[in-house]
Amino acid sequence: MMKHTLATTVAALVLGAASASAGAQESAAEGIAKYREMLQDGNPAELVVARGEELFKTKRGPKNVSLEQCDFGLGVGVIKGAYAQMPRYFADADQVMDFESRVVWCMVNVQGMDRAEVTKNPFSGTGKRQTDIEALAAYGVEMSRGMPVNVPQGHPKEKASYDRGRYAFFMRGGPYDFSCATCHGVNGQRIRLQDLPNLAGNKGDADRAFTTWPAYRVSQGALRSMQWRLYDCFRQQRFPELVFLSPTSVDLITFLGVNANGAKMDAPAIKR
Amino acid sequence: MQRNAMLMLGGLVVIAGCATYVAPTKEESTAALKSSFKERGPAKLDRLNQTEIQAVCSEAQMTGKAVPKAEAEAMEKKILATIKYPADGKYLGDFKSGEKIAQTGRGLQWSDKPDAANGGNCYACHQLSPQEISFGNIGPSLKGYGKVRGYSEATVKYTWGKIWNTHAFNLCSQMPRYGDAGILTEQQIKDVMALLLDPNSPVNK
Numbered sequence: 001m002m003k004h005t006l007a008t009t010v011a012a013l014v015l016g017a018a019s020a021s022a023g024a025q026e027s028a029a030e031g032i033a034k035y036r037e038m039l040q041d042g043n044p045a046e047l048v049v050a051r052g053e054e055l056f057k058t059k060r061g062p063k064n065v066s067l068e069q070c071d072f073g074l075g076v077g078v079i080k081g082a083y084a085q086m087p088r089y090f091a092d093a094d095q096v097m098d099f100e101s102r103v104v105w106c107m108v109n110v111q112g113m114d115r116a117e118v119t120k121n122p123f124s125g126t127g128k129r130q131t132d133i134e135a136l137a138a139y140g141v142e143m144s145r146g147m148p149v150n151v152p153q154g155h156p157k158e159k160a161s162y163d164r165g166r167y168a169f170f171m172r173g174g175p176y177d178f179s180c181a182t183c184h185g186v187n188g189q190r191i192r193l194q195d196l197p198n199l200a201g202n203k204g205d206a207d208r209a210f211t212t213w214p215a216y217r218v219s220q221g222a223l224r225s226m227q228w229r230l231y232d233c234f235r236q237q238r239f240p241e242l243v244f245l246s247p248t249s250v251d252l253i254t255f256l257g258v259n260a261n262g263a264k265m266d267a268p269a270i271k272r
Numbered sequence: 273m274q275r276n277a278m279l280m281l282g283g284l285v286v287i288a289g290c291a292t293y294v295a296p297t298k299e300e301s302t303a304a305l306k307s308s309f310k311e312r313g314p315a316k317l318d319r320l321n322q323t324e325i326q327a328v329c330s331e332a333q334m335t336g337k338a339v340p341k342a343e344a345e346a347m348e349k350k351i352l353a354t355i356k357y358p359a360d361g362k363y364l365g366d367f368k369s370g371e372k373i374a375q376t377g378r379g380l381q382w383s384d385k386p387d388a389a390n391g392g393n394c395y396a397c398h399q400l401s402p403q404e405i406s407f408g409n410i411g412p413s414l415k416g417y418g419k420v421r422g423y424s425e426a427t428v429k430y431t432w433g434k435i436w437n438t439h440a441f442n443l444c445s446q447m448p449r450y451g452d453a454g455i456l457t458e459q460q461i462k463d464v465m466a467l468l469l470d471p472n473s474p475v476n477k
Contacts, residue, residue: 156292156293156294159293159295160293160295160296163295163296163301164296164300164301164304164305166334167296167298167301167302167305167334168301168304168305169334170330170331170333170334171305171322171326171330172322172326172327172329172330173319173320173321173322173326174315174319174320174380175319175380175448175453175454175455176380176448176453176455177323177325177326177329177446177448177449177453178446178448179330179333181333181334182410182446183410185333186410188409189408189409189410190408190409190410191396191397191408191410192395192396192406192407192408193406193408194408234309235381235382235383236381238315238319238380238381239309239315239319239320240309240310240311240312240315240316240317240319240320240382241309241310241311241312241315241382242308242309243308243309243310246307246308246309247304247305247307247308248304248305248308248309249308251304
């Protein structure tokens with residue numbers, strides 16, 4: 001059923017492309033919007049969320065405890081609403097952490113796992129089984145669905161994270177002279193037919209972007225996390241490889257999160 | 273009296289609250305950034321060392337304050353003098369090859385094979401041939417480029433310079449420096465030039 005409707009939409013897109021007129025681009029964009037709408041009916045991310053929940057609640061690691069013993073910022077054992085209020089400062093680690101950083105921190109410090117082993121392959125290959133971190137991120141964000149984004153700025157390190165994130169967002173570099181702002185700093189911009197959210201100056205765009213990751217990427221047959229989203233943006237920006245959970249990754253998530261404060265989480269979403 | 277003391281105390285608390293936060297310096301922000309990447313394939317860490325123009329234009333966009341006009345013009349003039357024009361004096365190559373280059377987005381990502389030819393990815397940001405409806409809008413539409421602007425020597429030379437190093441004409445342009453940064457070869461730029469300025473190119477039909 002799902003396959004059939006997808007095929008129909010693709011056919012409609014091809015038809016749209018064939019009638020190359022001034023309105024062709026608009027109708028193609030409409031076709032894509034329709035395609036996205038249809039996708040909402042069945043989100044394979046649900047399966048990833050279920051696996052994440054199981055991983056979360058299972059006693060694992062050398063210390064044989066579950067992640068229910070982890071404090072995600074709202075107290076030990078409170079996962080509901082935690083994702084929507086991260087990155088935040090954690091006194092036990094003395095640093096600002098996004099959800100994925102905190103998952104890893106707890107796998108290491110609460111469950112006793114090896115950090116190098118845990119972070120070796122944080123992202124799954126196309127069509128491959130989701131990694132544990134991806135599954136846990138999917139479950140974590142599901143537990144914040146419908147809740148308002150509330151990324152705190154009370155601690156000086158949280159403020160510094162935002163300011164460094166803002167700096168990183170605008171920093172042009174590399175052989176193409178690109179920054180995040182090259183594509184995400186103006187309203188109504190597109191690469192090819194892909195709409196680009198203005199993440200620095202448009203509240204609606206910033207809200208939509210932050211509240212819909214992690215997301216199931218249909219084109220890749222995989223759930224992708226916020227860490228992955230930044231990692232792959234920097235690849236296209238022609239920068240070197242962004243290190244998983246690195247300071248800049250967390251700083252940018254803080255910047256994006258604070259800019260989306262007040263919006264309602266709606267993830268895992270489903271995207272093209 | 274008591275009220276004044278309270279007010280003063282309130283003021284002190286506010287000052288103390290502010291004093292605990294010192295925004296990171298540019299050096300601190302840069303250091304955090306440099307510690308966050310690792311080299312992979314062709315993408316070495318020196319890509320994080322900003323050129324003067326990259327630094328000036330990042331600052332301008334972040335603060336929303338444009339580079340002062342005189343300063344910008346002086347820098348543009350310096351860049352203009354560095355543009356390399358084709359040694360054989362031939363500016364136009366093959367527009368069909370130019371179309372392929374305009375369609376291709378590959379090149380200089382750590383995921384790209386270093387031995388494959390780079391693309392120009394023009395359609396990511398510009399409209400060119402009317403047959404291609406999947407075009408972006410970060411740059412202006414270039415449909416009918418030669419037909420609209422004419423094929424004069426001045427236009428040809430300007431267009432070459434614009435592709436070679438766009439910053440010579442618009443200091444903080446978002447377009448890559450296709451010649452200056454070695455993204456496209458001289459022959460590839462000739463082919464893209466033909467796409468824009470050959471009267472028989474689909475762009476000018």
